Amino acid sequence: MTTLLPETDRGGGPGAHEEAFDAAIAADERIEPRDWMPDAYRATLVRQIAQHAHSEIIGMQPEANWITRAPSLRRKAILMAKVQDEAGHGLYLYSAAETLGASRDELLDKLHSGRQKYSSIFNYPTLTWADVGAIGWLVDGAAITNQVPLCRCSYGPYARAMVRVCKEESFHQRQGYELLLALSRGTEAQHAMAQDAVDRWWWPSLMMFGPPDDASKHSAQSMAWKIKRHSNDELRQRFVDICVPQAESLGLTLPDPELRWNEERGHYDFGPIDWSEFHEVLRGNGPCNEQRLDRRRRAHEEGAWVREAAAAYARKHGEQDGDGRTAA
Amino acid sequence: MTTSEWPLWEVFVRSRRGLSHTHAGSLHAPDAEMALRNARDLYTRRSEGVSIWVVPSSAVTASSPDEKDPFFEPAADKPYRHPTFYEVPEGVRHL
Ligand SMILES: [Fe+2]
Ligand SMILES: [Fe+2]
Secondary structure, X not given: OOOOOOOOOOOOOHHHHHHHHHHHHHOOOOEOXXXXXXXXXXXXHHHHHHHXXXXXXXXXXXXXXXXXXXXOHHXXXXXXXXXXXXXXXXXXXXHHHHOOOOOHHHHHHHHHOOOOOOOHHHHOOOOOOHHHHHHHHHHHHHHHHHHHHHOOOOEHHHHHHHHHHHHHHHXXXXXXXXXXXXXXXXXXXXXXXXXXXXXXXXXHXXXXXXXXXXXXXXXXXXXXXXXXXXXXXXHHHHHHHHHHHHHHHHOOOOOOOOOXXXXXXXXXXXXXXXXXXXXXXXXXXXXXXXXXXXXXXXXHHHOHHHHHHHHHHXXXXXXXXXXXXXXX | OOHHHOOEEEEEEEOOOOOOOEEEEEXXXXXXXXXXXXXXXXXXXXXXXXXXXXXXXXXOOOOOHHHHHHHHHHHOOOHHHOHHHOOOOOOOOOO
């Protein structure tokens, strides 16, 4: 065997393979790229990991929008590091998808043609500097809540990518929180700007956990395969419970009149989510869907000459010096 | 020319002196030099490494998961390769 890529056609009856797969899942062992796996498991993972990767790189746009206008050099350096991290997250995830036999170009093509989705949260605009804070605190916060359990996902490469991502995300969330805190404790206008950003980002952040459990079509199978460890509603509740006291410390309110502690449940109750908005944005009718995809396609097309030049250079020099360096 | 025509590289990072390189992940790059640079930006943004290897994925020869049992079996019936196999009388020290 001379490849790390998955083998799709291997000897032995499918029965034995399926048994080995089921046993590995039951024993909480990880599935690795070259193991046999059901086609539907592979397809589910490719879809989920691709969507996750797309979200990371599209997510660079709303924040990058503020890099040139960051209010200080410190904030600018932080924001650049964060946006660069998100590019890295995209790359970890595309690599993970490739271990399943998907090709990078094919995935990008599906993003560009709208055949694969990205998280609908990134179709909202970043209207003020405070939005950078609200995104770090709420959007990265929701992403962390989603991603921590994915570190134990049954598919090894995805789980390992998530470990790396989660380590990096905590800085994202903290810088956002710190930014909002500075505004909240600032002038009246700054405080109002922070409050306005939180008001706009709160509900879309709750939608990031996906449809309610009774309407989520892929959830049950993904839980059985241990790709997913907790239901959408469970994670959403966990996020709300974490955020309420954090908002209090910020001196900001969350835009939900029904938000209150439920002694009996040991959780915060919260108001109904407007799922019609979620589906509208998902359908492509959010405030920025078109802008985000246009920008992505343009970046890809305008970068083509760089990719071509690098490949031409590699071809030319590969022929000349085949020596390389020794590993040490 | 598209990225998929750029070969895939496996990246190994030595996190500190005294430790061996471990697999960190993979990436696409047109040549080894660019693979190294990309690996630095992708896998060591927080000083995670002091040394990086990049290896074309196509150069890796891997054992097949299907051969798992027969391939690794020879080690299974040789418990005498482990120190715990041996009985040491009570009171004997530094052994
Ligand atoms: Fe990220
Ligand atoms: Fe992030």
